[in-house]
Amino acid sequence: MTNRMEKSRPSGSKEQKSKEQKTNKKKKKGGRKIMNPDDTIKNGPFTWKVVTLLGSGGFGDVYKVYDEKNKSKQYALKTESEEGKKTMLRLKIEVRIMMAIAEARKWNNQVNKHFVEFIDRGKSEDLGCKFVVMSLVGPSLDDCRRKYGVSLNDRSTPYIVAIQSLEAVRDLHNLGYLHRDIKPANFAVGFGPTEPTVFMLDFGIGRSFLDPTTKQHRAPRKSVKFLGTLRYASRACMKGIDQGRKDDVECWIYMVFDIFDPEDGIVWKCVSGRDKITRVKDDFFAGKTKEAYNRVPHNMKTIVSYVESLRFQSAPDYPFMINFLYTMSNQAGFPINNINTGAWVGQLKHKKESGRSGARSDKLSGSDDSD
């Protein structure tokens, strides 16, 4: 039975403000109302019908949905609770970045293949949230490993993941934005035919590094509050220093080490406390944590040293790093003939969800984009 749960409206449109029928089927999740299968959100020409809850983040939930007019195509609908002023900016920046991607795609369809497509956005009075609808992707890299038991460190796979995720970082930077939360939980494999593609997710704490007036690189702010995930955050972020493109690449390095070696790649996995973790990250860049290279190829040191040489406003040399990864894969005996493939491809179809999901307790989030 369909619950016409509510009507909603795109933010700012009075005409579409409609009466909402409340349902008693809603449950509370972390203080938030959540939707059940078959609940609907009406928004302009769309009627989004919930298939299932895909996952929950700190500020909202993500549902698999379809539009009642075309049941064959499924999407992801991400909500953000309206409680708390600052948190609301997360979806705002997410939509802003998705719009920038959509604009760039008008000019060149080939670029930005690592981003999901923006479909719709609106506000639900009944749920007390804003929402965005985007194309559906598969499980995150974190979930691929933990829930589906896919080995991302198998043969050419870690190189392919490293290259594709760095392409995503490059494309986002080329649009003028930093991600600031690069980690395996924020990259996903595609869904169905796009399974071989790695997608970048969650622009919730993204930020433009360009001055809105001059379009030049912003000057660094004097101090910045910590936002991100302790395990993967750059040292500048850990120290409250403003971040540039080099910091996304630093986080990407931590992610790549974690993909190559989930056991020892991140030496500070068992360390707690921001200061202590920062010290181990400093040691890692100073070459003092040999165990990080137990299973990570030693020539990764070249990329680590290169990233260490970058400064706040530096434009990272993405082609250098990408070409280096291709060479590394060749030298390791896993030549990549087609970047759009990987040992994970096709596995998800046959794998059932099993283990637990990723640990996410060290995430501190919100938005500092007040300027």
Ligand SMILES: Nc1ncnc2c1ncn2[C@@H]1O[C@H](COP(=O)(O)OP(=O)(O)OP(=O)(O)O)[C@@H](O)[C@H]1O
């Ligand atoms: N477009 C999408 N298609 C399929 N699944 C998605 C999509 N976007 C997000 N997800 C999944 O939804 C879940 C929740 O994602 P979300 O980004 O809200 O939370 P999070 O990143 O886990 O937490 P937080 O936002 O607090 O960091 C994750 O498992 C994520 O992989």
